Amino acid sequence: MVAITLPDGSQRQYEGPVSGLDIAKDIGPGLAKAALACAVNGEMWDLTRPIETDASVALITAKDGESALELIRHDAAHVMAEAVQELYPGTQVTIGPAIENGFYYDFARDEPFTPEDLERIEARMREIVARDEAIVREVWDRNEAIAWFKDQGEHYKAEIIADLPAGEPITVYRQGDWLDLCRGPHLPSTGKLGTAFKLTKLAGAYWRGDSRNPMLQRIYGTAWATDKQLKDYLHMLEEAEKRDHRRLGREMDLFHFEDYAPGSVFWHPKGWTLFQTLISFVRRRQGAAGFLEVNTPDMMDRSLWEVSGHWQNYRENMFTTKTEDERDFALKPMNCPGHFAIYKNALRSYRELPLKVGEFGKVHRYEPSGALHGLMRVRSFTQDDAHVFCTPDQLREECLKLNSLILGLYEDFGFQDLTIKLATRPEKRVGSDDLWDAAEAALQGVLDEVVARSDGRIKASVNPGEGVFYGPKLEYVLRDAIGRDWQCGTVQVDFNLPGRFDASYIGADGERHVPVMIHRAMFGSLERFTGILVEHYAGRFPLWLAPVQVVVATITGEADGYAREVQAAFQAAGLRAEVDLRNEKINYKVREHSNAKVPVIAVVGKREAEERTVALRRLGGASQEVLALADALDTLVTESMPPDLRSRVAPEATDGVSRVA
Structure with missing residues (x-):
């Protein structure tokens, strides 16, 4: 039974x-x-x-969410591979997994695929779905499987089988006359896939991700359980293309990249203003939470990285150099070892703990050139990095404080939909299992409490094996205005590095104790977070964030003198203001500055100069508001106040701050 x-x-x-x-x-x-x-x-x-x-x-x-979607997307990859081999005999199939929002398959073919080929392949996929071919699982002998795939000219598949661990079953899935090596599982038949799929793009990919191997052709697609889900996703892609931070970065004159500095940002004045506005915002928020700002060297000797474990566990991601005196140095990929040097520079007492230090540290990590993507994936970036040195008894409270700080920060940018993931121990790590057990248990307890307090607003999940090599972490995932998820902040509990660095404090008992270290980032990479914000707001930043907050534009040259006076008054009040005195029609000026996403255009002509008024036009608005200059100043100064400062100032406190006689 x-x-x-x-x-x-x-x-x-x-x-x-x-x-x-x-x-x-x-x-x-x-x-x-x-x-x-x-x-x-x-x-x-x-x-x-x-x-x-x-x-x-x-x-x-199909109603079972991600579980069903993973099946659908995996099957879509197989159906696509069958379609490709029917249409283009001699093409080898390699690897085709389901991925977030879709699937891909890598093919070995001498002739490159074209966009027109994608249309043919997609049409054949629909034919295969209509055939409703049964999908059958078969277990094969390893040697026979290798020989069969070699006979078919599928050398990549034969290589995959040869590299599988001894004793692992060799499973093949057959659909109609076509078959593929796969662990499965799969749908009962191709008809169950449905037609809510679309092939989206072509790309190159090295076999097994190694640039020493042959270049393959990758076809990407997306697949969903219903036509409505597909339609919504394609609409999101269209919106994402309009919001692409690389395009908006050019249009708004924020930044650019150069081939001779791959993965490094060239910030233009407006972009650097935006970047520094973000840093100032974080500096105030973390300063109010008791963090002390520090700065540590960009390049340090390998001995430090050996103690931290980076040299042994992270070296392939580090930029290193050897000097003439035979010393190995590395550009820092993380700030934590430098913060240990600061902590250990003095004898610490339990009365000093928790000690909170933060740094806007520029770090450098090697990313493959093919993975670089604008501000979202770079090699050189700035972290809003901080570390809390505390006693074990303080750990839970400090993690909860950090959580409140991070969530409050995200709310100021309008991010309401959040998921917090517990990333657990990776296979490659330092420290004993007992220490990992304690660290993971501590974070799980914090996560449980945070979710319970949120009344369902915050979701939680586990990210197995995705912790860093020295400790588990909480990952803060934000959902942007068009429904995309971005992993930004982290809180990491570290019982390992303090012992490796021989860090200590003198406890109330007069004895030496090892502190716990909490690693914290709120934005993570400021470059990446800037890119996220550009796309989240579609370049239409709230007034406090906008690199240029107001442009004073003249209707006639008779108002030039008054326009300069208005600009000076705005600047004196702390507004980032520019003036446009060009001999152009006002509609042209308004259109140009609107395309540059300037939030406010202050229009002045002969009448405004005589009456000492300005006509305020808001980005995206169809009308204008005529105000006395003093009233316009008060209005814009109040609106431009960052959220953390606005919450501390009573409404009447701003009255008259920017008055101009």
Whole structure:
């Protein structure tokens, strides 16, 4: 007998091996028709795979969110590979996984694919779906599988099989006359895939990600459970293209990149103003929370990185050099070792703890050239990095304080939809399992409390194996205005590095103790966060963030003198103001500054000069507001106040601050 326990706790008994499809049919014909796969003791299985022992089973349908989407996208990759090999015989298939929002497959083919080829492939995919080919799992002998794929000219597949661990089953999935090496699971048939998919782009990719290997052709696609989901996603892609920070960066004259400094930003005056505005904002927020700002060297001897473990565990991501006196140095990829040097420069007492230090440190990490992407993926970037040295008893409270600081920061930028992920121990790490157990338990407890307090506003999940080599972390994932997720801030509990650096404090008992270290970043990379903000706001920054907050534009040359006076008054009040005295029509000026995403245009002509008024035009608005200069100043100064300062100032406190006689 085989006992099957269903998600509601009920049990069903079967005389022998039973498949997920059998169970679905036993429950009802509607479920049998809707079922796509099953989860057996938490592991995804094909619907037709026999279950031979007692198990907990959950049937997966298209309504099961990410579980169903991963199946659909994996099958879409297989259907695409079948379509490619039908249309272009001799093409080798290599690897084709499901990825976030879609799938891809890498192909070895002498002739390059074209955009027109994508249309043909997509059309053939729809034919394969219409055939409703049964997808069947087969287990093959390893040597026979290698020989078969070699005979078919599929040398990449043969190589994959040869590299699989000894004893691992070799599974092949057959759909119609086509088959592929795959662990699975898959849908019962190609018809279950549906037609909510689209091929999106072509790219190059080295075999196994190694530039020494042959270059393959990668075809990307997206796949969803319903046509509406596909339509919504494609609309989001269109919106994302309009918001692309690289395009807006050019249009708004914020920054650019050069081939001779890959992954490094050339900030223009307006972009640097935006960048420094963000730094000032964080500096005030963390200063109010008790952080002391420090600065540490950009380049340090390898001995420091050996103690930290970076040399052994992170060296492939570091920029290193050897000097004439045979000393190895590295550009810092992280700020924490430098902060240990500051901590250890004095004898510390428990009365000084928690000690909180922060740094806007420029760090350098090697990223493959193909991975670089504007501000989002760079090699040289600035971290709003901070570290809290505390006692074990202070750990929970300090983590909760950091969480409140980070969440408050995100709210100031309008990010309300958040997920916090617990990233657990990676395979490559330092420290004992006992220390990792303690660190993960501490963060899990903090996460549980934060989620409980949020009344459902904050979601939580686990990111297995994605912690850093010295400790687990909480990852703060923001959802932007068009529904994309960005992982930004982190809180990392570190029981390892303090011991490795022999850091200590004198406790109340007069004895030497090892502190706990908490690593904290709120924006993470300021460059990346700037890119996220550009796209989140589509370049239309709130007034306090805008690099140029107001442009004073003249209607006639008779108002030039008054326009300069208005600009000077705005600047004296702390506004970032420019003046446009060009001999151009006002509609042309307004259109040009609107395209540059300037939030406010103050229009002045002969009448405004005589009456000492300005006509304020807001970005995206169809009308204008005529105000006395003093009133316009008060209005804009109040609106331009950063959120953290605005919350501290009573409304009447700003009255008259910018009055101009």
